[in-house]
Amino acid sequence: MTDDLAVLREMRDKALEGGGAQRIQDQHDKGKLTARERLSLLLDPGSFQEIGALATHDCTDFGMDKLRYPGDGVVCGFGKINGRRVAVFAHDFTVLGGSFSTVQSQKICRLQDLSLESGIPLIGLNDSGGARIQEGVRSLAAYGEVFTRNVLASGVVPQISVVLGPCAGGAAYSPALTDFVVMTRRTSSMFITGPEVIKVVTGEDVTGADLGGSVVHNSRSGVAHLMAEDDPQALELVKLLLGYLPQNNTEDPPQVAPYDPADRMDEELNHVVPERDDVPYDMKEVLTRVFDRDSFLEVSPYYARNAITGFARLDGWPVGLVANQPAHLAGALDIDSSDKIARFVRICDAFNVPVVTFVDTPGYLPGIDQEHYGVIRHGAKVIYAYCEATIPKVSIVTRKAMGGAYLAMSSKQMRSDLAFAWPTAQIAVMGADGAVRVLHRRALLAAPEAERPALEAKFTREYGLLFLNPYRAADVGQIDEVIEPRETRPRLVRAMEVLRTKVQQNPPKKHGLMPV
Ligand code: HXC
Numbered sequence: 362m363t364d365d366l367a368v369l370r371e372m373r374d375k376a377l378e379g380g381g382a383q384r385i386q387d388q389h390d391k392g393k394l395t396a397r398e399r400l401s402l403l404l405d406p407g408s409f410q411e412i413g414a415l416a417t418h419d420c421t422d423f424g425m426d427k428l429r430y431p432g433d434g435v436v437c438g439f440g441k442i443n444g445r446r447v448a449v450f451a452h453d454f455t456v457l458g459g460s461f462s463t464v465q466s467q468k469i470c471r472l473q474d475l476s477l478e479s480g481i482p483l484i485g486l487n488d489s490g491g492a493r494i495q496e497g498v499r500s501l502a503a504y505g506e507v508f509t510r511n512v513l514a515s516g517v518v519p520q521i522s523v524v525l526g527p528c529a530g531g532a533a534y535s536p537a538l539t540d541f542v543v544m545t546r547r548t549s550s551m552f553i554t555g556p557e558v559i560k561v562v563t564g565e566d567v568t569g570a571d572l573g574g575s576v577v578h579n580s581r582s583g584v585a586h587l588m589a590e591d592d593p594q595a596l597e598l599v600k601l602l603l604g605y606l607p608q609n610n611t612e613d614p615p616q617v618a619p620y621d622p623a624d625r626m627d628e629e630l631n632h633v634v635p636e637r638d639d640v641p642y643d644m645k646e647v648l649t650r651v652f653d654r655d656s657f658l659e660v661s662p663y664y665a666r667n668a669i670t671g672f673a674r675l676d677g678w679p680v681g682l683v684a685n686q687p688a689h690l691a692g693a694l695d696i697d698s699s700d701k702i703a704r705f706v707r708i709c710d711a712f713n714v715p716v717v718t719f720v721d722t723p724g725y726l727p728g729i730d731q732e733h734y735g736v737i738r739h740g741a742k743v744i745y746a747y748c749e750a751t752i753p754k755v756s757i758v759t760r761k762a763m764g765g766a767y768l769a770m771s772s773k774q775m776r777s778d779l780a781f782a783w784p785t786a787q788i789a790v791m792g793a794d795g796a797v798r799v800l801h802r803r804a805l806l807a808a809p810e811a812e813r814p815a816l817e818a819k820f821t822r823e824y825g826l827l828f829l830n831p832y833r834a835a836d837v838g839q840i841d842e843v844i845e846p847r848e849t850r851p852r853l854v855r856a857m858e859v860l861r862t863k864v865q866q867n868p869p870k871k872h873g874l875m876p877v
Contacts, residue, residue, distance in 0.1 A: 382456030391547050393526055393593045396451035399486050403449065403596045404440035407657075411438040413468035415623035420462070423495045432722040433464040437472045439481075439731060440634045442600050445608065454526050459489035460529060462496050466503030473510035481611035482519040484599060487536055490527030504531035507592050511538035516711040519606045523595050524585070527569070536649045540708055541660070543595050543603060544575035544583040551578055551585075578664040585725045587660065594683060601658055605672035605679040606712050619677040621653040622868075623854040630774035630846035634760055636784040638829075641688045644669055644719060647759065648682055651850045657682070661701050661779035667691075668698035670705040672714070676854045680859075683708035683717035685761065685770065694728040694766050696739040703742035703875075706750055715857060718771035719762040723792060740769065741876045747775040748816055749873060753860030755779045756841070758786040758831065773839055778863065779856050781849070782831035782840045789828040794823045796828070824847035 370597045377397065379385060385395055394402070400409055411642050414436070417429040434456035439448055450469050452459035476483040501785035515538065517662060518779045522536030522651040533551040538543045542549070545615065552573035559565050559572070571577065578585035587602070589595035627650045633642055649657050659671035667690035671682050685692030694702075703736075709713040709716045725731070725740050747754065747769065755778060756771035767788055771777045790796070797804075797820040808816050827833075844852050867873075 372431055373409055373414055374737060378502075379453045380430065380457070383747060384455035386467070390613035392393075392591065392670070393454070393457060393488065396453040396486065396488070399451050399525065399592055399596060400436060400438075400449065400791040402438070402593055403486070403599060404447075405441060405444065408441035409797050410440065411436065412471065413464075416464050418462050418464045418493075418496070419595060420493075420496050421664065424495075424824060425495050428457065430681075430785060432456070432685050433468075434459050435465045435468055437468045438620045442603055444568055445603070446479070446481045447603070448472050448479075448481055448488070449483055449484045452489040452526075452532075454488040454490075457490075458531075459526070460493060461489055461500055462493045463499050465493075466500075466506050470506050471509070473514060475560070476518055477510070478515045480611065482521065482606065483514065483539075485520075485522045485535065487522055487524045487532060487571045488865055489526045489532040491528070491530030491532045491742070495699055501531070504534070505565060507535050508538060511535055511690055515540075516610060518587055518609045519603070521599055521602060521711060522848055523549055524575075525595060526550075527850060529553075529833075533573075537584060541587065542578070543587040543589060543598050543602075544578060544585045545589050545591055545595050546575045548591070550574050560842055568638045572693075573773060574599065576663075583661065583664045583700065583766060586664075588663065591799065602626060602672075604675075605658065605714065610713065614679040616677045616679075617674065620658075621676075623676045624666060624851045626750050626847045626851065627651070627849075628847050632784065633846065638787065641691065643687050643688045644684045644692070644721065644759075647719060647846075647849075648673065648684060651853065652680070652817070654863060660705060660818075665697035665701045666694070667695065668702050669719075670701055675717075675857055679714055680857070681714045681716040682769070683716060685722040685766075685813065687721045690726065692722040692761070693724060693726040693741060694733055694743065695731055696736050699736070699739040699743045699747075703746040706743075706746040710746070710750035710752050713752060713754070715860065716750065716771070718754070718756040718777075720756055720758040720762045720767070722763065722770060724763040724766045738876045740765070743769040743872070744775060745875050747771050747777070749875075750776070750866065751863075751867060753778055753857060753863050755853060755856050755860070756781070757844075757853075758782040758788060759783050759846070760787060761792070762786065762788045764789075764791055773841075778860055781844050781852060782834065783846045783849075784792040784831065784843055785833035785846075786834075786840075787829040788831055788834040793829060796824050797821050800824075834871070 415431045416435050434453045439743050447703040520539035521541045522539045528551045550569045552572045579588045587598050656674035669684040671684050773780045801820045831843045
């Protein structure tokens, strides 16, 4: 027995060493932590329960029989984050570049199965050179097993990917199939084909960072949703994010003890919207004043900045926030912001997080590129996501809600439960300038040229008085109540109290056909 224990301990110690001291030093020199260091920062102390620590590959090609490391380049297991159970894997880049093998796949798949069966979130810490070249097609098939489980778990348990190093080829697709991707600013990258291959195939010169770095994926491609300065901050973001999500789709997200008075009014809100309707303001100021103090976590803050998505708390309960951002592109909806909103609403719906929508948009963005690249299809995703969602949905029109964008942004007709408007709201088919030119074109043309500006101003004034207010919509029941901006928080708290037990179902079907 003593000998047996000694063997076990020796193997365990070897597993803890990863690729050895020099490679650990290399990892640190690159500004990255090792897999085990990352896990110890992420998980509650002493909570990690490892599985598959002694597994090794059986590949013999390319001298691989001499390169066997216990664990085979991925550390897998269970642990707790703030007392909540999670399943987690972490690529060990110090072992064969974290490259993905059949054994890695078996370990991760086992974890995915257990996470799904037990209904607990799955977190992946990615740092991998992609499919292990020495294993050939076997490593491709191995990825397929992981992807399948990512898809089956989608919408059942939260899946969060943290990209902390290179994620090449197949290593990029698994994160792309998960709900949230967090990347470190300088040390991470994701691409399907790397700079060298691109150079050969297309002749283009590009660096890894410019091709698939964190800034690119957070601001241009939309593949990543959060950016961190370094490994510790990325892991903190995971903990924050998890705080707004339930363990699985059968549970409600966790409430924290309320710490901000539910009936708190904010006088400043009465002055946020500028007098002139063409002057921008920062919608984030509205959000931070309405929801629980310091509870706002923006998701995708650098991508499609004309829309805001994120989580916050209201009286301690997590809510999803969607808003137009008048400070960027006047808050118009375009292709990217439509994708961003639709995806976020669907995530909230999958995980029982109510959505509050703040509306100030002049409509869908006009433009040839927008039309040619499919703003109709992408814009339809917003409508689809809101209509399909059965979670509590409340909207507040702060200023413009024009045309199709009024409908798309959580209007009552899109199965919103309650619709509020501030007195500054303008709910109409279109803005005054466009409407006057259509309605009064003949009268304006008939008038002497010198009189046209005054006549146009008169028509615009008349249109504004008639249509650019919330009262017509309130009159016909499209708005439930016009409220003072300062009372938005207490109104929302009461609305959510009522809606917390809402039950709504969609017709049975295999799945809908979202316009992807
Ligand atoms: C086997 C790999 C590997 C891989 C890296 N290594 N990637 N071994 N298979 N895919 C090994 C290296 O040989 C090296 O071993 C060690 O890991 C560290 O790698 P370095 O290159 O020294 O590190 P670095 O300079 O930081 O560069 C990291 C990297 C680079 C950017 C990831 O290694 C790289 O470009 N790798 C290949 C990436 C790639 O094209 N993957 C796509 C695979 S195809 P030694 O012993 O020399 O230190 C794929 C398709 C799946 O994934 C499709 C599914 C749908």
